[in-house]
Amino acid sequence: MSNIKPSLYTCLSPALLHLYDVSDSIVVIIDVLRATSTIATALYNGAKEIIPIDNVAECIKIGAELNAITAGERDGQVAEGLQYGNSPFEYPSSFIAGKTLVLTTTNGTKLLHMALANGAQEIITGSFPNISSVCNYLLSKNKNVVLACAAWKNKINIEDSLFAGAVVNRIKERFTIQCDSAQLAESLFMTARPDLYEFMKERNATHYHRLTKYHLEKDIRYCLTEDVAPSLPKYIDGKLVNGIV
């Protein structure tokens, strides 16, 4: 076995993704509030597969073709023509097990498609609800990693950076990290670690305000909780499936 550690980079905004070579890396798509948390949850609860789509019209079309569940929100409401929202609480096992979910999100799906277009070797999604699964997988593969934050309309956000920092903190000993963004993210995580929710609130996180306006405090708390949905969403042939079976 080689003694050379694989590299780990952190990309804090989709607008910076082109600076990283994803072609020989596992790319972890991070959209903590709430896309990748909901994806982890639905798959953990037995969803057959999730098809991420970047716009409502396409989501409706594919949902109809596959006779699948369609979901997505715009401005905090279920988007017109879709059936369900973006909350992880909408996808209990009793509802989602064995089903196909066609999910439209903006930032996360756009980033996933960018990573794909840039030739990513492999794509998985990460969130606090499945952080240990993600870290264990990255440790087991021993390949280069790019932690890619979905951000908000390309603006860096606290919650995705926090998750990237948490991953860096857990697995850094096994990677070569020559990436200042990874240091920024880890430093943020270490500061917030005692209470991620309170940190988001105190630091005036822009997304915290966006969601609490819609009374989604419960969603935020869930999305910041580790290992409540230990699945491993892997993107294969246009679909996210659970790599832990």
Next chain:
Amino acid sequence: MSNIKPSLYTCLSPALLHLYDVSDSIVVIIDVLRATSTIATALYNGAKEIIPIDNVAECIKIGAELNAITAGERDGQVAEGLQYGNSPFEYPSSFIAGKTLVLTTTNGTKLLHMALANGAQEIITGSFPNISSVCNYLLSKNKNVVLACAAWKNKINIEDSLFAGAVVNRIKERFTIQCDSAQLAESLFMTARPDLYEFMKERNATHYHRLTKYHLEKDIRYCLTEDVAPSLPKYIDGKLVNGIV
């Protein structure tokens, strides 16, 4: 006087500058290692003006036209055809007082020109050697602020983020901050505060390695020292001049 506080945003990479409205803001260009530290120093030591240029050929041309001092480095060496380098120690008062310096830097100058092209209301440069002058100026103006990090070929770096975080930490009470990047930067600064130099070293900062390869530890230490060159570089008609006279 209005009770509404002006806004403060932090932009961690030139590739994200388009996300911020600079047209009604004072933009602070930050290129800690070493462009804006050297600019602060040369102006503090009495330079008449500094003309920032983004390429060597233009630097040589303008230097000849103005019979001015030309300076700039590429890969840690004085660039061919130029006279001096990027180190603040090359510009003591005995040498630079009353003179015009034509300085070519890559990341910082590029960002300055971008801010200009985007219609920045006003442009100043900031660095630890003149941090109090910058903060006092921003507090006195009571206008919107964008702290703009030059980064390294668009990749976010630790040292510029640290400076942005230090400024946020000093002046945040007087601004409305709805900007997660400002929180990231401040959190990084608070972690590093006990010893910025050791932090850069320990955290494997990419630029720390780039410069120590050229034995520039002394430059790094100087560039992380507060208020050793309390000037206020203001960009007016293509030139940086000292706003504190």
